Amino acid sequence: MASAEPIYRVQDLVRVFSHGPQPVIAVDHVSFEIPAGQRLGIVGESGSGKSTLIRMMAGLRRPSSGDIVFAGQSIVGRRESELSWLRRGVQLVFQDPRSSLDPRMKVADIIAEPLRSRIWQGTKRPDPFSRVNELMAQVGLDPGDRNRYPHQFSGGQRQRIAIARALAPNPRVLIADEAVSALDVSVRAQVLNLFADLVADHGLTLVFVSHDLSVVRHVCDAVLVMQAGHIVEAGPVDQVYSDPREPYTRQLLASVPRLRRD
Template sequence: MTDTPLLEVRDLTKTFQVPGAGKGRGLRALNGISFDLKRGETLGLVGESGCGKSTLARTLLMLERPDGGSVRFDGVDPFALKGAELLAWRRRVQMVFQDPFASLNARMTAGEIIGEPWRTHRSLHRTAGERSARIRELLDLVGLRKGDEQRYPQEFSGGQRQRIGIARALALSPDVIICDEPVSALDLSVQAQVLNLLNDLQRQLGVSYLFISHDLSVVRHVADRVLVMYLGGIVEQGDTESVFNRALHPYSAALMSAAPSLDADARREHIVLQGELPSPLSPPSGCRFRTRCWKATDACASAAPEAAVDPRDPGHTAACFHPLEDASGLVAAGGDGR
């Protein structure tokens, strides 16, 4: 992993118009998202369902166009690209999906699935021999056997099907892979195998991961850094162990309190959030978390808090007017949200 950002996201916003919601009302799925993804890094993304994780992934894949903010990928704005330049860029960001069966075409063999991206990117592996050789290399890379390219998805186990999905994502030699709950549909023992495979591939290939998951123990195992999302915004980000062991934002603290601990002697208070998750069509004023926060005051209703830095750890930020007691020295983070 290097310190040079491969992906730079600043103040990203995305609003969906909802029929029947009323004039001028929309669903703000992304609300000023800012973060960096470094080369060879795994960045975990956690938060409740509906917080905007999938919208962020779709926007980074250019399946959605943001309303505001900026995305720089290796110094280039991908939303400004067209034609051949855009096609070449699309090779660099790929996806591993949650369901390892629904994401594979049951009428295609494993080899056909892995080689399918080359139908669009015809400059790669022009001859049948080149394609066949590369498919065998990818099968070997993800731990499948020679001859598996002739089998159909329904002939594989769930873990093997996810390995095919990973091989397909690697077919275009991407720089970034977005992993959307890639092990949630698998048995625990198989989850560990797939996670170890992803780690091994990262060490071999230097690929970066944006790893989306509800399972905090999985995120803690694989991620170098963590983003915590709530109702379209990032409320905290930092090194994985810093966020898990010393959460600054009350929402992060509640999430982490529910995560299993490897320390049998650890004493961690389980924080139970009160109230329902607000509707994203009508979020609370000011801090969007205030209606469920035990530290909220009148000030939290009047303005949204900016990201602030923990002076003990400049890479650890939280957007909170009243951070937890051990983080009372937070200072303004500046305009980029880092």
């Protein structure tokens, strides 16, 4: 792994928001690499900068300074028309499938949406009909439900729809932003198992963002802990979980509610 080119290289990345009375440094000189095939967790509280960081990695937000290299090429400073390799290669799954799925679209159209995009100009585009059936089966949905609407599905099923849509263009990287945080605890396990299976079956690189370190431990092999725009701790997930070095990481771990049986 060490000799291979990492799929992501983030160098000295900064993002400042200057809309308010005082500028806010959301991401403050962050550097790290993601080897291809790694399952990387990014953990932190609201406001730690984790969502801003992944939005920049997905090319949805411009950095103030620094560089992001995806699959060997910098994504910074490019026009949208020059980013199709990034759009195909990196897909996102968001927290709340109720707001990330268009309620007026049929499930088949939602899942096929990335296949209709301009990003396919000049390349062979998969056939949407058969691809949707294949994707629905992969995420544990019945392809017979392809003409139904999002509200006819449960929360866990809606998140499966969002995952199927993310897989549609055959991405190399899947970025999940609090993808199980809005789900019932009992449904969370099913969706986490699905992430684990899909990442293994498709050889995906996973970036899994969460405020809950115990969830990250189950799907990731490495973790970055963010606080106030900085990476305060990084390492193999087992080591960070069982032997955290930073007081902040210890505090995050101590906050996870544990089942009390007595």
